[in-house]
Amino acid sequence: MSTLPIVLVSAVALVDADGRVLIARRPPGKSMAGLWEFPGGKVEPGETPEAALIRELKEELGIDTKESCLAPFTFASHGYEKFHLLMPLYVCRRWTGNVTAHEGQEFAWVRPARLGDYEMPPADKPLVAMLRDLL
Numbered sequence: 001m002s003t004l005p006i007v008l009v010s011a012v013a014l015v016d017a018d019g020r021v022l023i024a025r026r027p028p029g030k031s032m033a034g035l036w037e038f039p040g041g042k043v044e045p046g047e048t049p050e051a052a053l054i055r056e057l058k059e060e061l062g063i064d065t066k067e068s069c070l071a072p073f074t075f076a077s078h079g080y081e082k083f084h085l086l087m088p089l090y091v092c093r094r095w096t097g098n099v100t101a102h103e104g105q106e107f108a109w110v111r112p113a114r115l116g117d118y119e120m121p122p123a124d125k126p127l128v129a130m131l132r133d134l135l
């Protein structure tokens with residue numbers, strides 16, 4: 001049996017009016033630097049996954065959304081070497097403010113069919129397939 005800690009990370013596919021999805025590039029110095037990911041981050045103790053996302057979207061992108069605008073879509077359950085990632089993925093089509101790189105990150109708005117052109121963490125592969133087929 002694995003004794004790896006389970007790390008809960010909330011992530012979101014922000015979808016714009018043209019049906020494109022926002023991905024962000026992991027900055028140098030972090031684990032998996034240079035890979036593209038869905039915005040989000042670790043859920044802190046005492047926080048709900050939705051509250052974590054609302055917080056991260058404000059911190060990372062400078063946008064505001066609310067819980068009722070976060071629709072559960074699917075999740076990733078992936079064994080990394082040092083931890084097991086459990087990552088709910090929400091879809092969000094309504095927010096206020098303009099997406100701006102608050103933490104110096106690079107962004108891309110991408111059609112679901114083109115997400116495969118961007119290198120993403122292994123946990124994200126099944127998520128990309130689901131977005132491509134179901135979004």
Ligand SMILES: Nc1nc2c([nH]c(=O)n2[C@H]2C[C@H](O)[C@@H](COP(=O)(O)OP(=O)(O)OP(=O)(O)O)O2)c(=O)[nH]1
Nearest residue numbers: 009011030031037038039040041042085121123124
């Ligand atoms: N936000 C986000 N994280 C992802 C995705 N796919 C994936 O494997 N992860 C992993 C990368 C990190 O290990 C973790 C998110 O942690 P984080 O972004 O909040 O924190 P971090 O980079 O400072 O953490 P660390 O891994 O450098 O310790 O989840 C994704 O699509 N979006």
